[in-house]
Amino acid sequence: MVSGLGVTAVAGVAESGLIDTGSHTLSLSATDVAGNETALPFELAFEFDTQSPLLDAVLTPDTGQVDDDGITNDTDAKIEGSISDSREIDSFTAQVDGGDIVDLFDQFGLDFAADGTFELTLDDLADVAGVSRDDLIDSGQHTLLLIATDDLGNETDPPFELVFEID
DSSP: OEEETTEEEOOOSOGGGGGSSEEEEEEEOOBOTTOOBOSSOEEEEEEEOOOOOEEEEEEESOOSSSTTSSEEOOTTOEEEEEEEOSSOEEEEEEEETTOOOEEHHHHHOOOOOTTSEEEEEHHHHHHHHTSOHHHHHHTOEEEEEEEEEETTSOBOSSOEEEEEEEO
């Protein structure tokens, strides 16, 4: 409840309910001390989006003993994945083995298909890691971290992690 100068307004919503993800409408009306009320309330529609983009990625083909063990003997393997979010993706970054964080949009001009899919070749991953393709293939197990950030600043948290090995 807010009051002052003879004006009283009641929100009727718990503070925590105002920041729930989704669409909201704020309606404001005023009643003066004589009981006169505004004919039409002022309405403001707004939306809160606190959901981070969802990331998924796999090594393909995965030729290890198990279909999803992250091991392949295919030197033309790639990482295929998707990002889903109700908003536009503003940033998509990758890091290999704790190295530099690389913006995939800037580095490769990476863009998404209409369905939000992407792929990273071994050449792309070697560039992100700052090593040659052969060094990436010959150096055992690797950890790829991916982070997507939408246009409202919501980012994948924790980063998506994919462990892979070219055997």
